Amino acid sequence: MRIFPGATHTLAHTLCAAGWFFTGLGVAPGLTFAADSNEQAVTLQSVTVSATRREEPLQKIPVAVTVVNGEQLERDGRNSVSSIVQQVPSLNFRTGASNKDTSLFVRGVGTISTSPGVEPTVATVIDGVVYARPGQTTLDLLDLDRIEVLRGPQGTLFGKNASAGVMNIVSRAPTTETHGYIDQSNFTGNESRTRFGLGGSLIPDTLTGSFTAMFRTYDGNVDNQYNGQEVNGYNHKGARGKLVFTPDDDLTLTVIADYMQSHDDAPNGVVVQSLTPGFGNALAPVWASSDNRKINTDTRSRVADINKGLSAQLDWNLGDYTLTSITAWRGWDNTQYQDGDRLSTITADFPGSADKGDLTFNQYSQELRLASPKGDFLEYVGGLFYMHGKDDETYQRTLTTPASVNRGVADYSTTSDSYAVFGESTLNFTPTLRGIAGLRWTHDDLKYDHRRVSTSATAVTGIQPDTSSSGSVDEDGWSGRLGLQYDLTDTVTTYLTYSRGYKGPAYNVFFNMQPRDTGALKPETSNNWELGIKTTAWNHRLTANVAVFHSEYDNYQANFFDTVAGQVVTRLINAGSVSTEGVELDYALQATRQLKLSGALAYTHARIDEFGCPAGAAASCNVNGKPLPYSPDWKSYVRADYSIPLDNGLDVELGTDYSWQSEVQYDISQNPDTKQGTYGIWNASIALADYTNGWRVALLGKNLADKSYSPLLATGGSYIYRAVPRDDERYFGVQLRKEF
Template sequence: MFLGFRKRRTPGGTFALRVAAPLGIGLGAMIVGTMPARSADETANQDVENVVVTATKRNESLQKVPLAVSVVDGEQAAQENLNNLNDISSIVPSLNFRNGASNKDQGLFIRGMGTVTTSPGAEPSVSTVIDGVALDRPGQATLDLLDVERIEVLRGPQGTLFGKNASAGVVNIVTQQPTEEAHGYGDVSYFGGGDEFRAKAGVSGALVPGKAKGLLSVLSSDYGGNVTNVYNGDKVNGYDHNGARTKIELTPSDTFRVLFAADYLHSRETIPSGVISSTNITYPGGVTTANPAFANLISPVQASAGNTNINTNTNTHADDDNGGVSAQLDWSIGNHTLTSISAYRKWKNGQLQDFDRTSSSLNKQIVDHGELDFDQISQELRLASPTGQFLEYVTGLYYLHTVDDEVYSRTDTATSGTVNNGTARYGTRGDNYSAFGEATFNFTDDFRGIAGARVIRDELSYYHGRVSTAADTGISASSPYATGNTSDLGYADRVGLQYDLTRKATTYVTYSHGYKGPAYNVFFNMVPSTQGAALKAETSNSYEIGLKTKTLEDRLLFNAALFHTTFDNYQANFPNLVNGAVVTNLINAGQVSSRGFEADFTAKPCKQLTFTGNLAATDARIDHTLVTPKNWPINGEPLPFTPKWKTNLRADYRIPVNEDYAITLGTNYRWQSKVQYDLSESPDTIQKAYGIWDADISLNNLASSWRITLLAKNVLDKTYSSYLQSSGATSTSGTAGYVYRWVPRDAERYFGINLRKDF
């Protein structure tokens, strides 16, 4: 890790100095620096400085924003082989990730709240925003992060400024901007544990000095994987990614700026549909049902908590094309700024999955194939007042139009050779209209009030039809073509007070109301006649008290927050059996709540040594629901994907060698308590508590702007699962099931090297 400075050109044309401290996450920030060409002695400051964020749609000091925000430096994260939001969630205590065999099946959770569904008729509770453009589907944002400047994680409802699908929080991704001065870089990495190779390069500079500048970045990466398919000897659980991003910024005058951006990423993921971790199912009453027949079917694979082998005859994989274009226009009108962001995004996803997870002819073979085609068009228009006056505000209008078309097929081949199949064609159309605004009232220099609201109009429709040869395992009977539509008028709001105790310490208290619109559970086995009713809108009420402070002559930064959030009509997936196969249904699960405490610190006892740490204590529980399948009571039980305790600690020691060279020694330890992965509260889908220790050493040549880093990941070789799922069982005395796991990248120890050169 390095403490450093980055010169950044602001939209108005002046240069600002961004100061970043080493890794530190929590309420205040995870702040890490970059490596400009400065001497080793010059970069060794003893102050812990702030970063600028856009969490309030303005450039504002992180320490002054009355929100719980974490900030991850994109370049530093990539250096540590943290390349997507799944990786980032491992080091941000309040952010958690739901894995899956395709990014279509993945999702984010903040403070225990998130939406798990593959239905195109439902939005996530955690909104992902890239350069001001909100992504409607969670799968659009779970691939490689290319040329990212920073990632801001905003916790709690953020609907007033970021939209309706932010009832639990926002992940705001800000990518690098074009520079006036010519700049380029090359970055290559190699990591063991599956032969992972990553290469990035970029150039930026003036096209017409003072009037136009551009940026182009490219990415290519390949990873063989850390799971072996004994059926054919292939390595799986890997990927192949290739992408590019370009931006052109025009400044025809001092009062007008245009930024055109385009990005594209093609990906193939070979994530298996599940690695068998147990052939037993344990029931809440303590009864364990064994499944020795299935254990024989997957032989020679031995089911265990650390198993990294599969035995399947279908090469499960997903192909993904994800990209878009946008145009941001900024006008200075007197002391006000008018901003327009127009965007179009395209997402295509195809997946092939081995549903039965075996290769034996003695077992029914079930293969799934899905194709997704998704488009979204959005337009945001907002007006920002000048700062430094009694009333400061941001207000605007927003429109989003989405079109989703999908085809999903399942083929069942019995041991007798009989083949049954079903094919469903379905999709959704959505429109969102909203008006929003948030204001700050500066009653005094030290005392402020905050008030904001968003009024939202949702319109959503679906179509669905399925043709099946016969009802079979995981296949419902044919369903005629059907349609449905719904609409809703909702709102989000936020009010609060902020008081500066001193020049470097501020406190705040806020109340927020969040809203996520109505939904349809549109999926392969949908039966519109019984499942075609729209789900009610999900709403939340959140209270938060926070403290942000720096002390000991700016050598210690300490931030903390207490929060309590209640969700009504919580939209969640619940497992159900269809002809003996587990499927999930999106339902209004009832009322849930989350309460807890978050804290972080960054300390520099001397110029060379930096300590950072953060903690999230989250009690997220199901308060009330009528859903009790198989007589499994879930009231009072924890929400999935949310450990009660999660922490991250880091130390960095910087050793100046001479005027040009410096060595940095870094070590990081993250730990979390046990976590439940299934809303049905199965005892088999609990990941026990675990801790991961990483270490790195870097040699930095500041004069020539190059760096070499050696990394050791999961030094103690601790095995864990990033997701566990039960195949289910019909009863305690009936058909037995099994449990399968998702194997994370760092499920075992591996080493790597990163080389970077700036020019």
């Protein structure tokens, strides 16, 4: 086992400090405290998670997990998966002009690809249902209870395999008491967010239900100088319903349906640097700069997206055993329009380029799990999993020059079937010593069809000539976990685990696919070692979790920048071997009855060990020893919440948080122009609440230091462009909530 220099020394001091001072609790910004009316005890409320497919205390499970409280996310105005990465230092997110281009990274590892022929490295699970495509997970989160971020390979307990981690999202369960709420937020920049919900008992002791809906609109924070319009905004609406049927004490059936419709108009990159004088002149009157929020384009980049699904989970108590069945369907429709040239004029040097892509994706999944009773020498969870996915896409590119118009149209599809048997057991050797053993067998079938036609018999800028191909591949993969867990005291537990990760084969299926892209990528495998400690101290007022990890990946599936038909594209390849290692700390402190402190810190040394340069690569392959993209070495989050009870039954609530990260490289080819420097974001809020009468009003301030940053930097050949985040500049908002 290879650990980065100084890790042993760092770990010893960190674990010692944690053992004396803290209890691990993830980020925990939304935790409440428990108080005894007589002794006036102040403690942090314990957190229960389902990361091990059982409801268990976070402090007792031998897994590195960060938990983010759903209520606090709602109060902070964080409504999507992408918005929580500031609070979870081990988690990063790649954005883009279309949600089809997004992906998650855990401990520096993730997959960057728009190809439907590759599965995500970090799996997203919402209420037990695995989402097969990364772009599906950008939807707005409704009725959220908590988000659990599991770090490291997962697969012995989850339906779909994940070689780097899992984001497990859990919504609130309906209650028997009838209740409802309406939440209205308005922010500068003409942004409005409305949420309302209603729930309660429909049939006494038998059926409960809940319904939640939301509407969100935003004009945007990027100005198009061509027509004076604001872009980079959105228009979202959706609803989610849940029914829980309990005919007796041994049977529970949960049915969930959701529908989300989104219209976004994020520009296809805002130019921050012109690499040639000619492009700089063509971009005028916009002038490139690191904090540029202006474009000059005659084509409006936009995305229309529909996410929908239906699931049924059956939990059946068979004596002391529990049988769980999760049956689900999800549909995803996505249409995107993108301005490829990012200019408003057409010249011989800079022809016009416009794209339109249509995607239809459907997935069907079935999971069966059996959980043994707790308390025996042997405890286990075992299961079967099947997922079928079918993707159909049409992508069209139009190239316009002063002398001609050329068009290329590609129709392509992928079909995937994944079968798995998985399980994990705990052997209780003594009351304080436990063994952990898990194993998974996965069989993947993947096939694709691709056909492109072009009006030009030869390659023109951004369009390859006619071609067609198809292929299929099937692979078997093994993954698993072994470890030991030892309780030093009743409030301190330690664990050491080894995990084997597996990610299935892939195809690089995209518009400009060529004969060199028709071969299947090999499965990605990983070996992960993790040493952790979870502690509780100071009468349950202080908590901390520390994890030290080292992971090695072989046949790493990654995108590498290349030039195809005169246009910069990304090619999905088996990039070789990479490794990531580091230390993570999550902590929370109930300092007084009124004051809570919490936060997280991660050091992640994610590097390319040996890069396999693809034939004909346009970018430099001299990247061994360089950082993996989207992986800052250091990232942290701190938060403070202070409440002031007033004599008239009102409460004043003060909150502030600060997230910080070191320099990050966004390009695996190590382009010096695609680095984002060190930056920090400071947010704060003040609220007045009357919980007896069920209302709360808050003033929120975002990015109070007015720091501009880029969550994405990429090259367009003759320029560098960036994505502009919502909080690229200081803004404020008012949030009103009424419960009834």
